[in-house]
Amino acid sequence: MSRSHTVLVAFGGPSPEHEVSVLTAMQIMAALGDTPHKALPLYVTKNGRWLTGPAFSDLSAYQDMKKLEAGGLPVAFAFGADGRTLLRGTADTGLFSKPQAWAIDVVIPAFHGGSGENGAFQGVCEVFNLPCASSGVTASAVGMDKRLAKAVCRAYGHPVLPDVDFRESEWAADQQAHLSRIEALGYPVFVKPIHLGSSIGVRKATDRPALVHAVEDAFRYDAHVLVEPAVSPLREINCSVLGGPDRCEASVCEQPVGSGELLSFQDKYLAGDATKGMASADRLIPAPIPDQVRDRIRTLSTAIYRSLGCSGVVRLDFLMNDATGDVYFNEINTQPGSFSFYLWEPAGVRFPELVARLVDTAFETHRSQTGRVRSYETNLLSKKAAQGLKGLKGMKTRKPG
Ligand SMILES: Nc1ncnc2c1ncn2[C@@H]1O[C@H](COP(=O)(O)OP(=O)(O)O)[C@@H](O)[C@H]1O
Ligand SMILES: [Mg+2]
Incomplete structure (x- = not known):
């Protein structure tokens, strides 16, 4: 196993899935306890403030959010x-004391939804x-x-x-045109x-009034909204992929089981033991599907992971028509x-x-990116600087007037 590193586990943030992210982060920090690494929590409040402290690693402290944030x-x-x-304190610590x-x-970003998962936080890390x-x-x-995925x-x-x-x-400008395009897909549809x-x-909408609503x-x-035809009879199958841009592998497949027509927030997080986050939902593992469908989904999962240029652990969700066996990629969760x-x-x-492998892959990916030529040495600036602004061809310089 690799040597010991300080791993910043970042979570929370302004997202409807804030609480689920807290649960994921607690699981990750507990797992890090069984590795040589040291976890450092970075809790992002629902308003976007960055906080740290030992209490943020303790799930029971989240019972009193006001007290937790104040401390x-x-x-x-x-x-x-x-x-x-560095992760550095920003509070004014006085003239002679160091922050x-x-x-x-x-x-390890452990956010679900919002700017912690959509690349913005990843950009800050970069x-x-x-x-x-x-x-x-x-x-x-x-x-x-x-839509883009x-x-x-x-x-x-x-x-x-x-x-x-x-x-x-666009909807407000010509509702009729959009309704016609949607109805060409055929009811029922998912919005x-x-x-x-x-x-x-x-x-789900089965007619025009329900669609508009x-x-x-x-x-x-x-x-921005997307509408697609409903798959029926539906069986949902998910598969995780772990690795990096050069090597990745697919996990077993799962079949999440809901209580209604679509898997709800309730089915995903509130069924079973709520402290376990996504791990508490009802599911069948391995999914009871024919071997050839399972193999197709696992092959598709790694192929899509590579097409999107993913890294780390992701979960891909598929919609399967249970009558025909046809499988469609539905969505990818880059921080499942x-x-x-x-x-x-x-x-x-x-x-x-799993977390130790994520840490190793993060270093590998970082090395592979930073080890390349990123600056191109020229004497452009020294030459142009000697000529002054007038020497810049093709650039209009206007006198401030
Ligand atoms: N085209 C579809 N046909 C049938 N059911 C669908 C379809 N799209 C979504 N669903 C149902 O709605 C649920 C939520 O949709 P999904 O696209 O997965 O959004 P989310 O990102 O909120 O999970 C799915 O898990 C599935 O139960
Ligand atoms: Mg989904």
């Missing part, structure tokens, strides 16, 4: 004098030269956008359902906000609930090994 130390990333990246600071080796145990900016951003899959020849998408302003998760704002409801959550550890345990990969 937290406000922090931010900073470069130390030696060039290492508290911790050197960080690697980050700016601060921090190895990050998740997909990078592009794959995270595409993965968070149901499907479009990329379609372009690579992976199976996806047809769809119609539009922005709120979804493109950037959300956890089934928030997702509705579903679209308007989806616009309460997102300015509970990091899908329950899909790796059957293959003998325990949670501590």
Whole structure:
């Protein structure tokens, strides 16, 4: 096993899945306890403030959020004098006392939804030269956008359902035209906000009044909506992929089991033991599907992971027509609930090994990116500087007037 590193576990944030992220982070920090690594919590409040402190690693402390936040130390990333990246206290500590600071080796983002999963936080890590145990900016951003994720899959020849998408302003400008395009898909349809998760704002519509209502409801959550035909009879199959851009492998498949027509927030997080986050939901592992369908889903999963340029652990969700056996890629979660550890345990990969592998892959990916030529030495600036601004050809310089 690799040597000991300080692993910043970042979680929470302004997202409807804030609480689920706290549960995932607690599981990750507990798993890190069984590795040589040391966990350092970075809790992002629902308002976006960054806090740290030992209490943030203790699930029972979250019972009193006011007290927990009040006791937290406000922090931010900073470069130390030696060039290492630090998590540093930002509170005014007085003239002669140094702010508290911790050197960080690697980050595990454990956010679900919002800017912690959509590439924005991954971008901040990149700016601060921090190895990050998740997909990078592009794959995270595409993965968070149901429309773009499907479009990329379609372009690579992976199976996806047809769809119609539009922005709120386009819907308002010509509702009739959009209704006609949607009705050409055939009822029933599913209406979804493109950037959300956890089934928030997702509705099935079997006729026009229900469709209009579903679209308007989806616009309460997102300015961009996607509509696709319903798969029926439906069987949902999920598969996790773990690795990096060069090597990845697929887990066993699971079949999540819901209580209604669509898997709800309730089914996903509130069934069973709620303290276990995504791991508590009802599911069949391995999914009871024919071997050839399982093999197809596992092969598709690693192919899509590579097409999107993912890294770390992800979960891909598929919709299967139970009558025909046809399988469609539905969505990818680049930071899946509970990091899908329950899909790796059957293959003998325990949670501590999973997080240790994520840490190793983060370093590998970081080395492979930073080890390349990133600056191009020229004497352009010294030459141009000698000529002054007038020497810049093709650039209009106007006198301020
Ligand atoms: N095209 C579809 N046909 C049938 N059921 C669907 C379809 N799209 C979504 N669903 C149901 O709605 C649930 C939530 O939709 P999904 O696209 O997975 O959004 P979320 O990101 O919120 O999980 C799915 O788990 C599934 O039960
Ligand atoms: Mg889903």
